[in-house]
Amino acid sequence: MKRIHVAAAVIRGADGKILIARRAETQHQGGLWEFPGGKVEDGEDVQHALKRELAEELGIQVTQARPLIKVSHDYVDKHVLLDVWEVSAFTGEPHGAEGQPLVWVTSRELLQYDFPEANRPIVAAASLPSQYLITPGELDTPVLLRGLQKAIAGGIRLVQLRAPNGYDPQYRDLAVDAAGLCAGKAQLMLKGPLEWLGDFPSAGWHLTSAQLRKYASKGRPFPKERWLAASCHDAEEIALARQMDVDFITLSPVQPTQTHPEAQPLGWERVGELIVGFNQPVFLLGGVGPSDASRAHELGAQGVAGIRAFWTD
Template sequence: MSKLVNVAAGVIRAPDGRFLLGRRAPGTFYPGYWEFPGGKVEGGESPAMALARELHEELGIIVDECWPWLVREHHYEHARVRLHFFEVPRWHGEVNDHVHSELAWALAEESVCEPMLPANGPIFKALRLPRFIGITHAAEIGIEPQLKALEAAFASGLECVQIREPGMNEAALGRFAAEVSARAREHRAIVLINASPQLAQRLGVDGVQLNSRALMQCERRPNLEWVGASCHDREQLERAARLGVDFALLGPVRETTTHPAARGIGWQRFTELASGLPMPIVALGGLGVDDWLAARSAGAHGIAAIRGAWRSAGRYPR
């Protein structure tokens, strides 16, 4: 069996949202392939410590802040690599590369840097996942007020909505989904539905949000562009990872009026449950835009909210 090598890699952000990629130099494994900068975790180092050291040695920059994000494994011919990905939102210094043959700043929507190192390629889709997901509650506030709230939210930067209306019958849900999708298309926003994958496909939305029961019964990843899973414990999160979902919601972080009987897990427990997983984890439960920094520090990719989503127009994180 190949030895396991721990590697730290950084998604280094520029103010305009682009991130840095490096092209592997001749004489290395996979020469000419693009990768996220980073390197091997040495003995006695944490992945975060290794990342800071490697980025200083490779690029000459100082990491001011890094957030744990994903952990993915890949089997190469020479080794089994466990990649600890961090987002690096704040750093300083002039980029002066010492190991790559070329550097490039890219956006997740672009595919200008090809070929990508195999273990790095799937990261692009994770980077496309919006940081804030609004969840509908039209049955509570009314369909027209919900649609008006959606219009305002999309206009002010909301990039993803989950339709969650367990009280609607299929016909009503179809009509509501059509109204939501029409408004989302104007702003190129993602529409998910908390329903069966079959219904999601029939309605033509972008993806499905599997509830925890559907997740545990699902045998293979649904054939939709976006697949999310709602999770409450580590067993469900690991099931979601094996299924190959694009992201998971984890909570409730705090007590909510939607699920008053469920105790909030808090940020410390959130971090424990979310660590070491290969897909983005989105925090859920009694949260809003003001919880963004706490969520990121706890290892969350972003936040999902019901009531908090519609009070946050104009302040959605990116």
């Protein structure tokens, strides 16, 4: 099977919007939308290929970029590796140098456009931030809600409402308050029995590894318009997450943690091995903080997740 290595870009403007382009009808997957980029030549550095392609296609010069996600996809006639970078700074005014229509869209608007199947994980990665806050479990409700409000005001856009003491009515009440604080500002991820799904339509759901093992064979429990995540700790659970068609996972523990001191850390090298081929965003968890984001990106992760390192109140 023919193998093609492609450098692609999630280009963000100063207002946070993302640039997408429509493929010519005569191209493979013609008429669909895509993230700009092109083929990496034999022996060519990926970042060099990205800059070259964007200069040719859009007339811009990339000045700041970082790895975002790698996606492997098999079509009937070819195998494609999409090496995706997030471009956060450039010079020049983007234009369709090859006549292709361009449009700037918000991350939410991406779902309104038809992309090739291989681009679906890129849409998820482009829509997610690089930090995932997990709330502490030992705080009184007023203190927790005040801290959550402060975190959102500080720029946190993805929050998991942790449920360390089981799934009880108190958690449900807290979830209602948290949903109100997050509305229009951050994506809230809840935990709990899947029977609760209908009670919190605006929230995503973060499955425990036990739930993943129990429900993976049944497939995704709700449509793609709603975020589904899972906690993974090894290759078997990552395979189950793929089977359940989750949108992203947390992978832990990377390093020793105070929360789970008995857990054997994976280490950075093993984390990098586990990420390869998963094709969905991965947040690294356990003994990591904001200062580890660059290392996580280099390994192919979406970013980092945590409790203490992200909780400022």
